[in-house]
Amino acid sequence: MPEKRRIEITLWGVRGSIPTPVAENLGYGGNTSCVSLCYGDSPLMVLDGGSGLRALGNMVNAQGLAKIELDLLLTHFHWDHIQGIPFFAPLFRPNCAMRFHSIESRDRLKQILQEQMRPPYFPVQMPAVQADIRYLQADKKGFELNGLRIRPFRLTHPDGAHGYRIESPDAVIVYATDHEHGDAKTDAGLREYARGADLLIYDAQYTPEEYTARHGWGHSTWLEATRVAADASVKQLALFHHDPLHDDAALDRIVEAARREFPATIAAKERWSASY
Numbered sequence: 001m002p003e004k005r006r007i008e009i010t011l012w013g014v015r016g017s018i019p020t021p022v023a024e025n026l027g028y029g030g031n032t033s034c035v036s037l038c039y040g041d042s043p044l045m046v047l048d049g050g051s052g053l054r055a056l057g058n059m060v061n062a063q064g065l066a067k068i069e070l071d072l073l074l075t076h077f078h079w080d081h082i083q084g085i086p087f088f089a090p091l092f093r094p095n096c097a098m099r100f101h102s103i104e105s106r107d108r109l110k111q112i113l114q115e116q117m118r119p120p121y122f123p124v125q126m127p128a129v130q131a132d133i134r135y136l137q138a139d140k141k142g143f144e145l146n147g148l149r150i151r152p153f154r155l156t157h158p159d160g161a162h163g164y165r166i167e168s169p170d171a172v173i174v175y176a177t178d179h180e181h182g183d184a185k186t187d188a189g190l191r192e193y194a195r196g197a198d199l200l201i202y203d204a205q206y207t208p209e210e211y212t213a214r215h216g217w218g219h220s221t222w223l224e225a226t227r228v229a230a231d232a233s234v235k236q237l238a239l240f241h242h243d244p245l246h247d248d249a250a251l252d253r254i255v256e257a258a259r260r261e262f263p264a265t266i267a268a269k270e271r272w273s274a275s276y
């Protein structure tokens, strides 16, 4: 029997909206959204390019590989999901092949990413980097990537966002960040895509009390996270996209409250790693 390949997941950025590297937030981490998935010897897969992507890039470079190959899947293009890309060190290596994926057309994806990497916003333009870059449109109906089945699904968010269900023969990871609950059709779809996941990463930016004054801002709550997790019978829930104002003490209280509703809950934490 060949040894089972496992998906090894590492969280590099767990914060929403803006990096908050202030001392009181560093227990959980101050970097914005970035998650890596390593599946056997397949190319590294990355979900979102928030500021957490910088440290991942440094780790990749430090491995000293003859050839670097990566797939970066983007949920949407708000700053906290792309701001790490210009600081991703492998972009400046000629031995790096980097593929960007999103639900947008290839031309639109290329245009969006090139817009943020040009003067006066950034001194190096995207076409001038040494890495070999490709832009790919994700098939909404699902596609195969590096031995994994990827199924994008729609979320409710200003300017739109898509989550991803990622399946190996043995495990399911669901990444659903930047989503506001409340639209019945999208919420039902989310529950279908999250069904039975080994790990559900979910936008829990607000407390239910905070949410009363944040309708329409595009984010959900820890309480709604526990409801989705229970309805979809997931095995583990990770509260994600922490509000910049939620310091370590606040997140400790949030995860404690969430565990009373859904015991298998963690609050996402930078450099947390697990395999499935």
Ligand SMILES: [Zn+2]
Pocket: 016, 017, 033, 078, 080, 081, 178, 241
């Ligand atoms: Zn965000």
Ligand SMILES: [Zn+2]
Pocket: 076, 078, 157, 161, 178, 218
């Ligand atoms: Zn967003």
